[in-house]
Amino acid sequence: MQPANRAALYRLIWRWHFYAGLFCIPFVLALSLTGSVYLFRPQIDALLDSPYNQVDAAAARLPVSEQVRAALAAVPGARLNAYQLPDGPRDAAQVLVGSGEGLYRVYVDPTDARVLHRVAEDQRFSRQLFHLHGELLMGSTGSYLVELAACWTVLLLVTGLYLWWPRGTRLGGVLYPRLGQRGRLFWRDLHGVTGFWVSLFALLLILSGLPWATFWGGALKDVRQWVARQTVQQDWTTGRASEMAQRRAQNAAPADEHANMPGMMHHAMPGMPPPAPDYTALDRMLPTVQALDLPYPVLLAPPSAMAPRWTARSDAANRPQRVNLVLDGQTGAVLERVDFVQRPLLDRVIGYGVAAHEGQLFGVANQLLGLFTTLGLVCLALSALVLWWRRRPQGVLGAPVAMAGARYPALALAVLVLLGLYLPLLGASLLVWLLERCLLSRIAPLARFLGLGGYSASANG
Numbered sequence: 001m002q003p004a005n006r007a008a009l010y011r012l013i014w015r016w017h018f019y020a021g022l023f024c025i026p027f028v029l030a031l032s033l034t035g036s037v038y039l040f041r042p043q044i045d046a047l048l049d050s051p052y053n054q055v056d057a058a059a060a061r062l063p064v065s066e067q068v069r070a071a072l073a074a075v076p077g078a079r080l081n082a083y084q085l086p087d088g089p090r091d092a093a094q095v096l097v098g099s100g101e102g103l104y105r106v107y108v109d110p111t112d113a114r115v116l117h118r119v120a121e122d123q124r125f126s127r128q129l130f131h132l133h134g135e136l137l138m139g140s141t142g143s144y145l146v147e148l149a150a151c152w153t154v155l156l157l158v159t160g161l162y163l164w165w166p167r168g169t170r171l172g173g174v175l176y177p178r179l180g181q182r183g184r185l186f187w188r189d190l191h192g193v194t195g196f197w198v199s200l201f202a203l204l205l206i207l208s209g210l211p212w213a214t215f216w217g218g219a220l221k222d223v224r225q226w227v228a229r230q231t232v233q234q235d236w237t238t239g240r241a242s243e244m245a246q247r248r249a250q251n252a253a254p255a256d257e258h259a260n261m262p263g264m265m266h267h268a269m270p271g272m273p274p275p276a277p278d279y280t281a282l283d284r285m286l287p288t289v290q291a292l293d294l295p296y297p298v299l300l301a302p303p304s305a306m307a308p309r310w311t312a313r314s315d316a317a318n319r320p321q322r323v324n325l326v327l328d329g330q331t332g333a334v335l336e337r338v339d340f341v342q343r344p345l346l347d348r349v350i351g352y353g354v355a356a357h358e359g360q361l362f363g364v365a366n367q368l369l370g371l372f373t374t375l376g377l378v379c380l381a382l383s384a385l386v387l388w389w390r391r392r393p394q395g396v397l398g399a400p401v402a403m404a405g406a407r408y409p410a411l412a413l414a415v416l417v418l419l420g421l422y423l424p425l426l427g428a429s430l431l432v433w434l435l436e437r438c439l440l441s442r443i444a445p446l447a448r449f450l451g452l453g454g455y456s457a458s459a460n461g
Helices: 003-038 041-052 064-074 125-135 139-164 184-212 214-228 240-251 280-292 345-357 363-391 410-422 424-429 432-438 444-450 453-460
Strands: 079-084 093-099 102-109 114-120 298-301 310-314 323-327 334-339
Touching: 003 125, 003 139, 003 363, 041 114, 041 125, 064 079, 064 093, 064 102, 064 114, 064 280, 079 240, 093 240, 102 240, 125 139, 139 184, 139 214, 139 240, 139 410, 139 424, 184 214, 184 345, 184 363, 214 240, 214 424, 280 298, 280 310, 280 323, 345 363, 410 424
Parallel strands: none
Antiparallel strands: 079 093, 079 298, 093 102, 102 114, 298 310, 310 323, 323 334
8 A cells, every 4th residue: 555545544544533432432431430330230239238138047937938928018019020049047038029110129037027128129229320331321212322332432442453553663652651751642652552452351341242232132132033933032131121021021920820820729709809829839949949059149930921930040140150940839849950051052152241241250350350441441531532632723623634535445344344234333323424525525614623624625626
């Protein structure tokens, strides 16, 4: 490539990098800060639950069915969603009950069935943080915005690596910042070197979070169902609407509830309300599940519209440790067991990615690596703002000026096309380039503000 063409291409990619940063920086700061806290969710949940985990360890335990009835009495009209086994001898039992889209967590003392605390699941700190991180507390609209920002952050990192790529043999400013420098050179080194060290981890963090996204994750589920030609069950949701649909299914009785819940009274008179389930099946299943010593948290769930039989599952944050069981409510025996290694390959890949994304795949080291990445992204965003503020000319946006004659090499076009296909929201939004090239460059005041002199000269020449 000729030097003039190389310089034009560099300026072109720099403009993409600049505009991607202009859009992404607010989201990068928000998601990095909320993600930094969410990495330590298990420790935070344990701290917030500690006031209720003061049970007398030596006292006898009441049957689980009595604990569940006490929890249901605390939320009139609710159905049992799941019973969470206490993790230790001093821990309270946690009972999830709900109706429709509502879900409550009730803390029950297993020694006397006393309700210690009741909280709406959406009001728990970790759930609010989850929705703030994934949806900016804006539901589906927020999820689309976060997904779009994540897609543009991928482009931001890829173009940043191209701009950083060393053209000489020096290591200073490439692998480590030249701390003796001052002013703009120091900030440029800090920005470029930080980007080099965190880009790979940041890309993995973004890509592993896509299965949760409303558009990308929903499309993935649709493709899986089309390929499998059957209903796909997955243990992650794709946006708020998906989560609410899952709750409705869990809180709904199965069509054959009477047949699936032993002990159900069948002699209700016409016009009378349906009989209450007999939860003594929980007492029969508990010893079986406890003997398996599944990773915490372990939940026992009754039949519902989502699953027609009694089930137990490990909901471990480290997803490769998860186990699903189907149980016989009459005998408590295990009818079916599905370990993580028995799941479809795609589910296992996503499970590893989600566990790593949440900082739970390999313990505290995973949390610290995630924290290093999120803090690195914060450093990237703040140093970019400083660089822009220092170099911006008066009265214009400060975007790198476009050079006439800039052309994309075939490799660059291929990368853009592949990114656009893999990240459809990115592919659709890249059309903004046509707006800049064909319209904005022809409006002199806007062209001057946006640094489109090269395009304008080319158009008018």
